[in-house]
Amino acid sequence: MEEILxxxxxxxxxxxxxxxxxxxxIEVISNVPAVLHTPLMSGANAIHGVVIIGSIIIMLxxxxxxxxxxxxxxxxxxxxTLNVVGGFVVTNRMLEMFKKKSK
Amino acid sequence: xxxxxxxxxxxxxxxxVASVTFILGLKMLSSPDKARKGNLIAGYGMGLxxxxxxxxxxxxxxxKWLNYxxxxxxxxxxxxxxxxxxxxxxxTAMPQMVSFFNGMGGACAGVISLVEFDHLRHGxxxxxxxxxxxxxxLIIGSVSFSGSMIAYGKLEGKIADKALxxxxxxxxxxxxxxxxxxxxxxxxxxxxxxxxYGLLTLSLLYGVLFVMPIGGADMPVVISLLxxxxxxxxxxxxxxYGNQAMLTGGILVGSAGTILTVLMCTAMNRSLTNVIxxxxxxxxxxxxxxxxxxxxxxxxxTDAAILLAYANKVxxxxxxxxxxxxxxxxxxxxxxxxxxxxxxxxxxxxxxxxRMPGHMNVxxxxxxxxxxxxxxxxxxxxxxxxxxxxxxxxxxxxxxxxAENDPSSPIYGMPVVKVWNAKNIIVLKRSMGKxxxxxxNELFFHPKNRMLFGDAKDSLEKLIxxxxxx
Numbered sequence: 001m002e003e004i005l006x007x008x009x010x011x012x013x014x015x016x017x018x019x020x021x022x023x024x025x026i027e028v029i030s031n032v033p034a035v036l037h038t039p040l041m042s043g044a045n046a047i048h049g050v051v052i053i054g055s056i057i058i059m060l061x062x063x064x065x066x067x068x069x070x071x072x073x074x075x076x077x078x079x080x081t082l083n084v085v086g087g088f089v090v091t092n093r094m095l096e097m098f099k100k101k102s103k
Numbered sequence: 104x105x106x107x108x109x110x111x112x113x114x115x116x117x118x119x120v121a122s123v124t125f126i127l128g129l130k131m132l133s134s135p136d137k138a139r140k141g142n143l144i145a146g147y148g149m150g151l152x153x154x155x156x157x158x159x160x161x162x163x164x165x166x167k168w169l170n171y172x173x174x175x176x177x178x179x180x181x182x183x184x185x186x187x188x189x190x191x192x193x194x195t196a197m198p199q200m201v202s203f204f205n206g207m208g209g210a211c212a213g214v215i216s217l218v219e220f221d222h223l224r225h226g227x228x229x230x231x232x233x234x235x236x237x238x239x240x241l242i243i244g245s246v247s248f249s250g251s252m253i254a255y256g257k258l259e260g261k262i263a264d265k266a267l268x269x270x271x272x273x274x275x276x277x278x279x280x281x282x283x284x285x286x287x288x289x290x291x292x293x294x295x296x297x298x299x300y301g302l303l304t305l306s307l308l309y310g311v312l313f314v315m316p317i318g319g320a321d322m323p324v325v326i327s328l329l330x331x332x333x334x335x336x337x338x339x340x341x342x343x344y345g346n347q348a349m350l351t352g353g354i355l356v357g358s359a360g361t362i363l364t365v366l367m368c369t370a371m372n373r374s375l376t377n378v379i380x381x382x383x384x385x386x387x388x389x390x391x392x393x394x395x396x397x398x399x400x401x402x403x404x405t406d407a408a409i410l411l412a413y414a415n416k417v418x419x420x421x422x423x424x425x426x427x428x429x430x431x432x433x434x435x436x437x438x439x440x441x442x443x444x445x446x447x448x449x450x451x452x453x454x455x456x457x458r459m460p461g462h463m464n465v466x467x468x469x470x471x472x473x474x475x476x477x478x479x480x481x482x483x484x485x486x487x488x489x490x491x492x493x494x495x496x497x498x499x500x501x502x503x504x505x506a507e508n509d510p511s512s513p514i515y516g517m518p519v520v521k522v523w524n525a526k527n528i529i530v531l532k533r534s535m536g537k538x539x540x541x542x543x544n545e546l547f548f549h550p551k552n553r554m555l556f557g558d559a560k561d562s563l564e565k566l567i568x569x570x571x572x573x
Contacts, residue, residue: 003230003231003232004231004232006232007230007231007232011232014342014345014350017347017350017351017354018338018342018350018354021350021354021355021358022354022357024126024355024358025129025354025355025356025357025358025359026358026359026362028129028130028359029129029133029358029362029363030362031133032363033133033135036132036133036135036138036461036464037363037366037367037454037461038197038198038201038461038462038464038465039132039138039142039461040132040133040461041201041326041327041330041360041363041459042197043128043129043132043138043141044129044132044330044334044355044356044359044360044363045201045204045205045208045333046142046145046146046149046204047125047128047129047149047334047352048208048330048333048334048336048337048352048353048356048357049149049204049208049211049337050121050125050149050152050337050341050348050349050352050353051208051211051212051333051336051337051340051349051353052153053152053153053340053344053346053348053349054211054212054215054341054343054344054346054349055177055214056153056156056157056160056174057156057160057344057346058215058218059173059174059177060156060157060160060167060170062170064166064170068218068221069218069221069222070169070170070173072214072217072218073173073214073218074173074174074176074177075177075214076177076210076211076214076215076218077173077174077177077178078177078180078184079181079207079208079210079211079214080181080207080208080211081177081182081185082181082184082185082188082204082207083185083205083207083208083211084149084153084181084185085182085185085186085189086184086185086186086188086189086200086204086207087204087208088142088145088146088149089185089186089189089190090189090192090197090200090201091142092139092142092143092146093189094194094197094465095138095139096139097465097469
């Protein structure tokens with residue numbers, strides 16, 4: 001119990017941030033027209049690629065002799081990059097078609 | 104000035120900027136004019152956050168040259184493969200592409216947890232809170248990865264729908280095992296690697312079994328759900344590293360993805376639980392009504408062309424078949440031809456037609472069909488009674504009257520395009536096969552309906568040729 005209380009206390013600012021972000025996410029999405037559901041899902045998909053930062057931190061902090069961390073971290077960087085780059089490029093391709101038309 | 108402090112301040116500043124770009128990006132993605140700009144802005148924010156992390160997170164030390172080269176190599180490899188895949192993929196294969204990239208993000212989160220768990224074993228203070236965050240990141244990331252890969256395989260047509268007998272019970276037992284094991288690891292503080300790999304295996308297995316029985320009609324909902332899972336996994340990573348950019352990015356996608364999932368379920372008039380437990384495509388109720396089929400009338404290309412040419416109002420209901428046949432440009436040509444003949448043509452877009460919400464909009468946008476011609480389902484249904492001809496192109500479940508009048512049907516209660524209110528119906532279809540939900544469609548036997556069999560693109564091209572001869 002004490003563990004959980006101290007976890008809450010130490011991270012109170014993050015918990016605050018998390019709750020505000022949840023409401024923000026809901027608010028930002030709630031008015032999206034059906035036309036944009038696919039690009040939106042795809043764009044959101046690219047944004048959670050931010051997880052790549054975690055893999056970079058692993059690589060930066062890994063001891064140069066720790067091959068377990070280096071190999072897995074390297075793999076994670078590739079996976080995360082795929083998510084970010086692929087996600088944004090695919091979304092851009094979808095939206096390019098929308099733009100062409102509105103002229 | 105202290106160089107280190109400067110670096111760390113720049114790092115945090117770039118995270119704040121990145122978080123703002125994510126919020127702005129998502130907001131702009133909600134409006135057609137700004138969507139593309141929004142995506143680019145979020146992309147720049149992401150680039151900034153990545154560059155700042157590499158430059159400022161740790162002080163550079165020469166003996167870490169291997170670490171830095173591996174980071175750069177990973178970024179380059181990922182970029183080359185990612186760009187190639189994203190540029191090569193056909194518009195029709197977009198949903199599975201999104202699912203694939205989503206799986207990559209989930210895998211990344213899972214791998215991070217594997218490394219951090221090992222990190223705790225080699226020194227570092229072990230706290231229950233930290234362990235919970237690492238374990239949840241591993242579970243959710245792995246489920247998202249294996250689930251997305253199965254969704255990808257299914258949409259590619261490489262994996263068939265399969266429901267295990269007692270599948271639901273197995274899934275519940277798996278969940279109990281996963282959380283039991285995770286709870287044990289977290290509370291006991293036992294840092295056993297074999298147990299961690301056990302947890303990884305169970306989570307991967309759960310992802311597979313979770314998506315396996317779900318039919319294609321529900322695939323959009325599942326992809327959206329897995330998307331928000333990966334968002335949550337990214338947020339756990341943010342919590343672990345005290346990283347605001349990861350936290351805001353992850354949570355935003357987690358909550359926005361959940362809302363999008365709910366919106367999709369609403370469009371199909373079903374609850375999320377029903378989608379997950381219901382196994383839409385299981386086919387159990389499929390043959391129940393096969394006894395009372397009527398006769399099917401075919402229509403020739405010439406008759407169909409004449410019917411269309413002398414109509415005042417034509418409504419096109421596109422579905423997945425249009426995407427498969429790559430007929431979006433052909434249908435746009437037909438539209439222009441009919442417009443020249445003074446026919447008023449609109450498209451009736453069912454929110455979940457195709458394999459993703461908005462799939463038809465994206466596809467028709469590719470063929471330069473103007474926005475105002477794309478009617479949302481409610482508007483299309485209002486004008487249906489005054490419509491002379493409805494052209495159903497490769498759509499099935501979204502025009503099935505059973506959703507309105509057959510309580511035993513698995514899609515009963517789902518809003519559909521009420522094409523039977525129009526004066527004539529022409530269904531373009533390859534064969535008498537069932538739709539993705541695996542159920543019969545009595546529309547095909549409807550007195551007003553006539554079938555034009557063949558590949559959607561071929562049939563449309565023949566129609567265009569006929570119309571030009573009239």
